[in-house]
Amino acid sequence: MLTPFAGWTMPLRYGSELAEHHAVRGAAGLFDLSHMGQLEIDGADAAALLDHALVGRLSAVQPGRARYTMICAPDGGILDDLVVYRLEPHRYLVVANAANTAAVFTALTERAAGFAAEVRDVSARWALIAVQGPRAAAILAPLTGADLGSLRYYAVDPAWLAGRPVLLARTGYTGEDGFEIYCAPEDAPGIWAAVAAAGTPHGLVPAGLACRDTLRLEAGMPLYGNELTARVSPYEAGLGRVVALDKPDFVGRAALAARREQATEVLVGLVSGGRRAPRHDYAVLDPDTGARVGTVTSGAPSPTLGRPIAMAYVAADRSATGTVLAVDVRGSRETVTVVELPFYRRTQEGR
Amino acid sequence: MIPQELKYTREHEWLAADGGEATVGITAFAADALGDVVYVELPRPGQAVAAGQPCGEVESTKSVSELYAPADGEVVAVNEAVVADPGLLNSDPYGQGWLFRLRLASAPELLDAAAYAALTGEAA
Numbered sequence: 343m344l345t346p347f348a349g350w351t352m353p354l355r356y357g358s359e360l361a362e363h364h365a366v367r368g369a370a371g372l373f374d375l376s377h378m379g380q381l382e383i384d385g386a387d388a389a390a391l392l393d394h395a396l397v398g399r400l401s402a403v404q405p406g407r408a409r410y411t412m413i414c415a416p417d418g419g420i421l422d423d424l425v426v427y428r429l430e431p432h433r434y435l436v437v438a439n440a441a442n443t444a445a446v447f448t449a450l451t452e453r454a455a456g457f458a459a460e461v462r463d464v465s466a467r468w469a470l471i472a473v474q475g476p477r478a479a480a481i482l483a484p485l486t487g488a489d490l491g492s493l494r495y496y497a498v499d500p501a502w503l504a505g506r507p508v509l510l511a512r513t514g515y516t517g518e519d520g521f522e523i524y525c526a527p528e529d530a531p532g533i534w535a536a537v538a539a540a541g542t543p544h545g546l547v548p549a550g551l552a553c554r555d556t557l558r559l560e561a562g563m564p565l566y567g568n569e570l571t572a573r574v575s576p577y578e579a580g581l582g583r584v585v586a587l588d589k590p591d592f593v594g595r596a597a598l599a600a601r602r603e604q605a606t607e608v609l610v611g612l613v614s615g616g617r618r619a620p621r622h623d624y625a626v627l628d629p630d631t632g633a634r635v636g637t638v639t640s641g642a643p644s645p646t647l648g649r650p651i652a653m654a655y656v657a658a659d660r661s662a663t664g665t666v667l668a669v670d671v672r673g674s675r676e677t678v679t680v681v682e683l684p685f686y687r688r689t690q691e692g693r
Numbered sequence: 694m695i696p697q698e699l700k701y702t703r704e705h706e707w708l709a710a711d712g713g714e715a716t717v718g719i720t721a722f723a724a725d726a727l728g729d730v731v732y733v734e735l736p737r738p739g740q741a742v743a744a745g746q747p748c749g750e751v752e753s754t755k756s757v758s759e760l761y762a763p764a765d766g767e768v769v770a771v772n773e774a775v776v777a778d779p780g781l782l783n784s785d786p787y788g789q790g791w792l793f794r795l796r797l798a799s800a801p802e803l804l805d806a807a808a809y810a811a812l813t814g815e816a817a
Binding site for chain 2: 618
């Protein structure tokens with residue numbers, strides 16, 4: 343079943359989204375993520391530009407490695423969350439959410455003034471296929487000469503896969519070990535078919551957007567538009583670790599330094615003992631007085647845990663693990679408990 | 694395939710009338726649009742329902758959809774099996790996935806299979 347998504351027509355699911363979810367947790371799933379935006383930053387000042395434009399210290403990322411980071415507005419609000427690959431000392435690939443790519447490109451271009459670096463939107467040059475799940479490495483190994491064992495988590499390398507040149511990255515958005523394969527659009531169908539054929543005996547299935555959302559939610563990973571918006575800073579989102587406040591200067595630094603100290607709402611995980619799931623925008627309430635203390639950003643019945651889970655912004659004084667709250671689920675109250683994120687953590691860490 | 698012998702609503706319920714009672718469920722089209730159903734809330738036996746009014750809900754991992762009464766009447770039975778195993782709505786929406794039985798208070802205005810097929814763009 344297909345769905346419109348950020349100007350693309352995307353597979354919501356290929357069959358059963360529950361089966362796809364369990365396949366990724368237990369074996370592997372194959373995702374078409376070609377909608378994601380790619381921006382290339384090239385030039386002698388590429389590292390300095392990204393240190394200025396983004397909240398992280400991208401100059402400290404070694405070539406061949408990736409970093410999860412964010413781009414913020416001058417007021418500290420999040421414009422997008424990004425994965426940035428340092429391909430070469432003076433060349434980075436910035437991967438943005440499809441709906442935000444144009445805005446990120448505009449902001450980076452503006453912020454590039456005075457830097458010897460060029461910002462190019464190369465989204466149309468890259469297709470993206472992800473193989474996620476505990477069997478991912480075993481599935482890809484016969485298709486590539488690359489040494490997957492030495493490709494560590496958040497590393498990236500040019501490689502040949504199924505006879506085609508790719509960028510092979512050990513990154514993902516599911517909470518499992520896995521790979522993201524950046525390739526030329528004309529090579530994507532052949533790579534997809536080769537991975538599908540190699541993966542089927544391992545239990546790999548094609549997997550859509552629906553299970554991608556429940557997988558990332560279980561893994562406690564934020565989604566732009568839900569947990570992350572221009573109204574919140576990385577601190578409120580519980581991702582202050584991505585902000586390098588000790589950098590000399592960068593866009594949003596002063597505002598972020600202030601917002602770090604005054605986060606009144608924070609992102610928490612909630613689990614419900616009931617059966618009805620809290621959903622996006624539902625009110626979080628004090629269970630005794632019914633007073634509103636927060637808002638759900640994402641929620642779903644967790645396929646892995648077998649009960650509803652949610653992420654929500656709640657008042658800082660209600661955010662301690664174990665705090666009992668309520669969610670207004672379409673007019674009736676469901677009791678929920680604040681838990682530590684993530685809801686799910688894979689047992690064997692990827693390298 | 695849309696069963697020819699059933700009647701349908703624009704809210705994607707089906708209704709099988711026999712005498713003054715009717716069995717109610719949701720269509721395969723609706724079940725497929727929802728995705729894997731993980732929770733079903735049904736009206737209570739004895740509850741009076743009014744045509745077009747919400748009387749329950751169906752929840753999948755991705756979304757929640759209200760269940761609308763297809764006709765005026767009183768609920769006389771509910772399918773506890775589908776409450777225990779909501780996946781029946783996906784696997785057998787016109788059979789084991791039935792939702793409740795209604796004693797009809799009036800003759801409902803419903804779509805026939807051809808009209809419902811036209812609504813959903815499916816083959817009747």
